[in-house]
Amino acid sequence: MVNKPPAPEQSKEQGPSQDADQEPLLQIRAVTKKFGDFTAVNDVNLDIHKGELFCLLGGSGCGKTTLLRMLAGFEAPSSGKIIIDGKDMSDVPPYQRPTNMMFQNYALFPHMSVEKNISFGLQQDGFSKSEISDRIDDILRLVELQDYKKRRPQQLSGGQRQRVALARALVKEPKLLLLDEPLGALDKKLREQTQFELMNIQDKVGVTFVVVTHDQEEAMTLSTRIAVMDQGKFVQIGTPTEIYEFPENRFIADFIGSANIFEGKVIETSANHLRIKTEIGHFDVEHNIEVSKGSHVYIGLRPEKIHLSKQAPEKKTENQILGVIDDIGYLGNTSRYKVRLENGRIIDVTAPNQVRPKNRTHHITWEDNVYIHWDASSSMLLNK
Amino acid sequence: MHRERSRFLSIMLFVGFTFLYVPIILLIIYSFNYSKLVPVWGGWSTRWYGVLFESPDVWDAVLLSLKIAVVNATFATILGTLAGLAMVRFGRFRGRTLFGGMLVAPLVMPEVITGLSLLVFFISLKQLFGWPTERGFTTITIAHITFSLAYVAVIIQARLTGMGNNLEEAAADLGAKPFKVMTKITIPMLAPGLLSGWLLAFTLSLDDLVIASFVTGPGSNTLPILIFSRIRLGLRPDINALATIIILFVAVLVAIAAVILFKQQKRDLLDQKMARMPEV
Numbered sequence: 162m163v164n165k166p167p168a169p170e171q172s173k174e175q176g177p178s179q180d181a182d183q184e185p186l187l188q189i190r191a192v193t194k195k196f197g198d199f200t201a202v203n204d205v206n207l208d209i210h211k212g213e214l215f216c217l218l219g220g221s222g223c224g225k226t227t228l229l230r231m232l233a234g235f236e237a238p239s240s241g242k243i244i245i246d247g248k249d250m251s252d253v254p255p256y257q258r259p260t261n262m263m264f265q266n267y268a269l270f271p272h273m274s275v276e277k278n279i280s281f282g283l284q285q286d287g288f289s290k291s292e293i294s295d296r297i298d299d300i301l302r303l304v305e306l307q308d309y310k311k312r313r314p315q316q317l318s319g320g321q322r323q324r325v326a327l328a329r330a331l332v333k334e335p336k337l338l339l340l341d342e343p344l345g346a347l348d349k350k351l352r353e354q355t356q357f358e359l360m361n362i363q364d365k366v367g368v369t370f371v372v373v374t375h376d377q378e379e380a381m382t383l384s385t386r387i388a389v390m391d392q393g394k395f396v397q398i399g400t401p402t403e404i405y406e407f408p409e410n411r412f413i414a415d416f417i418g419s420a421n422i423f424e425g426k427v428i429e430t431s432a433n434h435l436r437i438k439t440e441i442g443h444f445d446v447e448h449n450i451e452v453s454k455g456s457h458v459y460i461g462l463r464p465e466k467i468h469l470s471k472q473a474p475e476k477k478t479e480n481q482i483l484g485v486i487d488d489i490g491y492l493g494n495t496s497r498y499k500v501r502l503e504n505g506r507i508i509d510v511t512a513p514n515q516v517r518p519k520n521r522t523h524h525i526t527w528e529d530n531v532y533i534h535w536d537a538s539s540s541m542l543l544n545k
Numbered sequence: 546m547h548r549e550r551s552r553f554l555s556i557m558l559f560v561g562f563t564f565l566y567v568p569i570i571l572l573i574i575y576s577f578n579y580s581k582l583v584p585v586w587g588g589w590s591t592r593w594y595g596v597l598f599e600s601p602d603v604w605d606a607v608l609l610s611l612k613i614a615v616v617n618a619t620f621a622t623i624l625g626t627l628a629g630l631a632m633v634r635f636g637r638f639r640g641r642t643l644f645g646g647m648l649v650a651p652l653v654m655p656e657v658i659t660g661l662s663l664l665v666f667f668i669s670l671k672q673l674f675g676w677p678t679e680r681g682f683t684t685i686t687i688a689h690i691t692f693s694l695a696y697v698a699v700i701i702q703a704r705l706t707g708m709g710n711n712l713e714e715a716a717a718d719l720g721a722k723p724f725k726v727m728t729k730i731t732i733p734m735l736a737p738g739l740l741s742g743w744l745l746a747f748t749l750s751l752d753d754l755v756i757a758s759f760v761t762g763p764g765s766n767t768l769p770i771l772i773f774s775r776i777r778l779g780l781r782p783d784i785n786a787l788a789t790i791i792i793l794f795v796a797v798l799v800a801i802a803a804v805i806l807f808k809q810q811k812r813d814l815l816d817q818k819m820a821r822m823p824e825v
Contacts, residue, residue, distance in 0.1 A: 268715035282719030315816040
């Protein structure tokens with residue numbers, strides 16, 4: 162019905178090179194993993210390039226961790242191939258793979274000091290003593306734990322343990338670093354701070370990261386690209402901007418951020434506009450894809466892209482409806498408004514609180530009649 | 546309200562401890578009784594300790610019991626650990642359920658049955674292969690290993706399940722081959738389980754009367770067999786003395802364990818304090 166939209170222009174601004182002629186560092190080819198009758202990962206394909214910070218995002222049980230464990234070699238795919246740096250990993254055990262993993266609960270060895278934890282991997286590779294101690298010093302400086310060498314994991318705080326785990330995985334300079342919910346065990350403030358630390362570290366060492374997370378905010382902040390997983394399959398792969406602004410279908414639009422979704426029918430097509438008939442009226446949608454007249458579509462509308470005003474908007478726009486404020490959620494920086502339309506449908510609208518309430522001229526409150534309106538370019542055309 | 550409840554609790558505590566320890570205290574007191582007849586008080590004396598030290602059969606029994614206990618504990622720990630590893634770490638294999646069931650069967654099997662079946666087993670072995678030529682140290686040790694390894698396996702299984710796979714996977718991920726993972730991670734992490742398994746197997750073996758008396762032969766008396774056979778002819782003051790020595794021995798061990806535990810708790814508390822400290 163609706164074809165895949167072409168990659169938007171602005172996505173090129175971030176992220177490392179994704180040259181088509183350069184072989185991807187990681188190639189996942191038709192990988193499936195079954196546990197008995199349950200299919201955890203279902204025929205997935207993915208290329209990850211050198212230097213990327215790639216996020217696998219999905220709810221619990223979507224197969225993201227299973228996929229990560231297959232990359233590390235803890236699980237073998239039921240079918241399909243994993244190729245890292247040109248080498249097929251099918252018969253390569255975990256201890257010979259050019260990958261290292263940072264575990265969800267960090268899996269630090271409790272009977273070893275920070276120093277011993279980090280040197281463990283280097284010793285397996287037969288480095289000389291002086292080289293090992295140099296590398297430990299370097300990596301501890303990177304994660305800012307120089308003074309904690311002799312401590313045992315039990316003597317560290319959660320944030321410090323997280324950094325030891327990261328250091329232990331990074332010190333072997335893997336081609337691919339796998340991180341399973343790297344910030345999941347930290348509290349909110351620390352998590353936000355650590356997100357940026359993690360990005361800086363990745364930037365410094367240049368190692369390719371594959372991060373598994375269920376936290377969409379974390380995925381959006383950290384990654385160059387995100388793959389959203391559901392029921393063992395990738396639903397959409399793209400940059401954070403692509404995923405948020407150009408979701409392919411209702412699942413993505415609803416899973417990443419929130420969206421008001423309407424079902425509709427195309428009644429008019431022109432060069433770059435569609436006119437769509439929905440339960441709440443006729444709307445214009447700007448588009449750059451081929452859609453035929455009469456087709457059944459969904460449109461999604463982000464709450465923050467809707468304008469809210471007590472007066473009718475000056476600019477005459479087609480995308481305008483009258484409603485009543487049903488509920489207000491005050492979040493401090495923004496407020497969430499529930500606007501009830503004539504037919505009873507509730508529309509979510511988010512507006513920033515740029516002015517302190519005392520000084521507000523157009524204070525919007527419960528039961529106010531309001532206009533909601535939005536640009537034709539703001540609504541997202543969704544598949545399925 | 547609070548005071549009443551705490552008074553009730555202290556009374557119950559007192560009653561409980563009385564019930565547990567008065568018999569033991571009586572035993573200790575009577576071991577210092579001069580009189581040859583246990584129930585008759587003949588004044589304080591260490592006479593029976595002297596008698597005890599001069600009876601070689603008692604020391605033979607103590608030595609035999611300790612020998613069996615040590616060998617049993619060592620083998621039971623090794624075999625029980627292997628069984629526990631197989632149950633927890635090898636995933637699903639053919640006959641896993643059966644193996645798991647048979648592994649814990651000795652825990653619920655009446656001792657008399659275990660003893661009897663082992664005796665029949667040793668007799669048929671001797672008829673078929675001419676070994677074991679005589680019953681004693683070897684047969685008792687084998688019998689003890691068969692049931693104490695089940696206890697060890699249970700302890701190790703619990704410890705392994707509690708540990709989870711993560712540490713071993715992390716070690717493998719860092720490049721350690723399976724044998725290295727075993728020696729550097731699994732075994733050190735299992736150490737507390739191994740120690741408690743060993744001690745439990747040791748204690749079980751020292752305690753056992755029923756199974757040992759089935760599979761022992763002439764001349765091989767373990768300490769419980771010796772005590773029981775002497776008591777059958779009536780209470781004897783020298784056995785009281787022996788029991789007192791054993792109680793003292795156990796008490797010292799328990800005290801050592803308590804000190805170790807206390808120190809460990811203190812260390813854990815210190816660790817937690819250190820972890821909470823702001824970065825220096």
